[in-house]
Amino acid sequence: MRILITGDLVVNQYYDATANINQEVIDLFAQSACNIINLEAPVTESTSKILKTGPHLKADKQSTLDVLKRLNIHIAALANNHIKDYDEQGVLDTIDFCVSNNIKPIGAGKNLEQAASTTVLDTPEGKIALINIAENEWASAEENTAGANGMNLIKDTRAIQQAKKENDFVFVIVHGGHEYYNLPSPRMQEQYRFYAEQGADLVVGHHTHCISGYETHEGTPIYYSLGNFLFTKSSPNEEWYTGLVLEVSIQKGKLETTLHPVSQAKESFELKLLEGSASSELLEKVAAFSKIVADENKLCKEWAELVATRYKNYSSYWSPKIFIRNRYVSALLNKLGLTFTTTRGLAYYLNLMRCEAHRDLSHAVLQERLKK
Known part of the structure; x- marks a missing residue:
């Protein structure tokens, strides 16, 4: 039995699927018993944008369909940071869109209980449990509100353990990581390995818009990021246009994985399988990232370099000047190196974020303030 899992898919404009998806891609998906994509944008007519940081995405309904x-998609993973860009209605519309077109939605729901529910595939090779989770940004479902299945280590561990008791295989699909960074953070690696230790037979990640490495931990393959699959939005980042399709083969209780490199054209977004040297080059990059993933010292060194690279940006997020809306004034302050922060103030910020009790209250208070 073959299963295909892709990275991010967003079709936010008119797209001719017949002309722009190459036959080799069609054939690959046609030969698979189950195809799973990450549907990154809500399919909705809603115009009610939520308050958030970052862009609001919306799918073109007909082109997405x-x-x-065309790709014979069976399952849409909806646990991601954009599924609630157009509020609860956008989430519910997307779920209805999937169901009405015989596509199983996972990782989102009308409330947290539904969003966090485990989906089970009953196959000739056994029962496969699918658990789809996303890092918490603006899309997470709550007890009485629609959204994505937000990451919660205790909740997710219990789900994995229960699924392992009742099924033959457990796949955990995670939307998370650092955008445009080809490696997991040390925290990510520890957490994804922990999922494997708790019973996951496969852990697959996406969100970063670039490919990453993989490893096998206690017999469980962990793929940290498949990159973009099809994302009809231009980007100056070259890695935006390449990605990986993960093929999972199950036979007689044994699970094996294979990567298929893909690319999309910069203007037409023509989707094709990479072949020859282009395919080899991308897989060589994956192998290089995988070597770093396997070496704790190298991974920590790369992480330290990312922290240094993004130091100024993240420092500015904790500065009062973040509230200055005039970009010219903000740019001038950046140029002058003025942050309006003090050592004591930064110590307060760190402790509010680091201490579990303070973080609980800070999170609850800020949520309430944004509701007003």
Whole structure:
């Protein structure tokens, strides 16, 4: 039995699926018993944008449907940071869109209980449990509100353990990581390995818009990021246009994985399988990232370099000047190196974020303030 899992898919404009998806891609998906994509944008007519940081994404309904049908998609993973960009209605509309087109939605729901529910595939090779989670940004479901299945280590561990008792295989699909960074943070690696230790037979990640490495931990393959699959939005980042399709083969209780490199054209977003030297080069990059993933010292060194690279940006997020809306004034302050922060103030910020009790209250208070 073959299962395909892809990275991010967003079709936010008119897209001719017949002309722009190469036959080799069609054939690959046609030969698979189950195809799973990360549907990154809500399919909705809602115009009610939520308050958030970052862009609001919305899928083109007809073009998205054309792509999903052309690729024979069976399951749409909805646990991601954009599924609630157009509020609860956008989430519910997307779920309805999937169901009405015979596509199983996972990782989102009308409330947290539904969003966190485990989906089970009953196959000739056994029962496969699918658990889809996303890091918590603006899309997470709550007890009485629609959204994505937000990451919670205790909740997710219990789900994995229970699924392992009742099924033959457990796949954990995670939307998370650092955008445009090809490696997991040390925390990510520890957490994904922990999922494996708790019973996951496969851990797959996406969100970063670039490919990453992989490893096998206690017999469980962990793929940290598949990169983009099809994302019809231009980017200056070259890695935006390449990605990986993960093939999972199960036979007689044994699970094996294979990567298929793909690319999309910069203007037409023509989707094709990479072949020859182009395919080899991308897989060589994956192998290089995987060597770093396997070496704790190298991974920590790369992480330290990322922290240094993004130091100024993240420092500015904790500065009062973040509230200055005039970009010219903000740019001038950046140029002058003025942050309006003190050592004592930064110590307060760190402790509010680091201490579990303070973080609980800070999170609850800020949520309430944003509701007003």
